[in-house]
């Protein structure tokens with residue numbers, strides 16, 4: 001499988017950047033893993049949005065799903081999605097309607113959000129919504145997807161995506177936890193958040209430092225670690241060094257346009 005970073009920012013975008021979004025492709029099938037603010041625009045640089053087969057959302061924080069809104073407008077109102085010829089497009093009887101896999105309760109949340117300006121069915125008309133829960137195992141095109149609930153401020157699922165002998169483990173957002181270590185055991189690629197310059201000083205923990213991310217990778221025996229969800233206001237060299245020291249080997253920094261092949265060349 002081939003993974004392309006569309007956005008790696010935390011809850012506020014880097015200058016010119018986007019929040020969480022990763023394009024995961026196997027053969028002709030395209031799965032968009034998270035769709036945070038800014039991601040729809042970045043997606044268009046890499047793949048036509050009508051050719052996205054499915055979208056998988058890890059948790060219902062804005063930086064992981066908010067661009068479902070512009071994506072929904074495109075799917076409904078773009079001239080080429082219309083049943084009759086318009087704007088130079090021939091009209092289609094089969095407009096794109098990707099699958100949308102999101103945590104239980106997502107439909108209700110989407111309706112409440114969009115109803116603020118009056119069209120509560122916007123997202124569910126554009127996508128075929130399927131809510132999942134922790135124990136579920138999904139087959140999405142060529143991908144087998146497993147979930148692991150991880151500690152965060154809202155119900156959040158790390159995801160494991162397997163295809164053709166390769167395995168990607170995505171941490172989503174989380175505080176330090178053993179469940180992710182077990183879930184990611186021996187994974188080909190651990191894409192793991194490294195949001196914090198230092199652990200939270202007050203309240204519950206919800207994120208990882210780069211050193212904690214590297215340590216999760218080492219304990220899991222991950223073959224390869226990519227850290228993500230870090231701000232351009234964090235010193236990237238420092239973050240990479242901290243994570244690498246804890247992992248015991250070099251780690252990579254996610255950046256927009258980075259491509260990873262899983263499994264990699266032997």
Ligand SMILES: [Zn+2]
Pocket residue numbers: 059061152173
């Ligand atoms: Zn979050």
Ligand SMILES: [Zn+2]
Pocket residue numbers: 010011020061063064173229
């Ligand atoms: Zn986040």
